Amino acid sequence: MSTKELILEEALRQFSQKGFDGTSMSDIAGPLGISKAALYKHFESKQQIFEEIIAESEVKYKAFFEKLSVHFLTGSHEAMNKQDVDVYSGITSEGLCENVLAFVRFSMSDEYSGQVRRMLTISQFQSRELGETYTRRYVDAMLGYDEKLFEQLMKAGVIKPGNPKVLAAMFYAPVIMYMGIWDREPDRADECEKAIRDHVEQFFTMTKHMGSVL
Amino acid sequence: MSTKELILEEALRQFSQKGFDGTSMSDIAGPLGISKAALYKHFESKQQIFEEIIAESEVKYKAFFEKLSVHFLTGSHEAMNKQDVDVYSGITSEGLCENVLAFVRFSMSDEYSGQVRRMLTISQFQSRELGETYTRRYVDAMLGYDEKLFEQLMKAGVIKPGNPKVLAAMFYAPVIMYMGIWDREPDRADECEKAIRDHVEQFFTMTKHMGSVL
DNA sequence: GTCTATAGACCGATAGAC
């Protein structure tokens, strides 16, 4: 791994714990065994390191979101194409359940993903742009994704009819809420994972056309 | 208003925007028209100002939570007493709806409340204690509150039977999610308020025993 | 591309006059 990549890795670790202002160039250089002056051979400033992390994470974020088999990364639903329709038409509630649990499992276990999420969490009021990035990645994108899927599931008669936007929030919001607890208190990870599983299971029991519990 | 109170007010404003490390003593003293040296006549250190804000907010938080007519501020449900039972037995779904919308309206419109919430949001990974404070105030307390209420509503036959803990998350999580968007992007306030209203309304339509839409 | 050394600004906190 190149020195530049090692710097980005260490900087992300520090930024995600102590924030941009709480992290000094020495904090980043120290663990790497180099002097802070060496950092300036790879980056123009501390700010540029931060921005490169954001830019790099955007690339990885898009790649991950594409693996979820949808293409509305920019938040515009117009970006849909034939491939998306194929994915939707074949979806089942069990499939969506597995899809989202895969998202949760990855987001919770992947160190890089968690560091970026925590960094954006504590940087979200630093600038309008960072706030919008947070909302786009962790709220709007997922809500749009679920909303579209619920629409299709309703049309297909898999789940009961209703407002797909409201339903998407009811489905997804508890997931990020429990992920928040997990981020703050890692020893509650098991409790959160169980809560998410319970939530997803009960959600589909509630919304399935055949055999309602509630 | 005393100088000390003015300092706490200005410090909170700064901390909630730029965080503890991003705020200097000059940043706090400047807008008040005093020198940073004067701050040390009222507080021992910057850290003490921060801690006093947290402590003061804890008092106000408890007072607000008591006004919601429940008494499990410490997170322990054993703290319930006769008064709580009376509150529960008289509750209706409309009452709960109004109760939570009052919470949302207050949290969203009150400047102090919002500043504390944003400060805790960007400080939640600073220490274990701050993370627990965040979880306790904005997640566990509200979930425990709603869970207990849903239990009673189920017993009373007002809403359909089910897992009250899962139901509480489905009800409350979308609320904090939309409050998060509002905090990051204040110009989306109307959209968020409407989304919360839609959510609360649809939730009770879904869970009411009589007349299910889904 | 790494180092040491340092510039120049700002930090938190203190001293002492008023």
Place this chain on the structure above:
DNA sequence: GTCTATCGGTCTATAGAC
């Protein structure tokens, strides 16, 4: 209880040797 002045330290960033 406010001020100015300042201490000692750290910060970002640069200069220049190797």
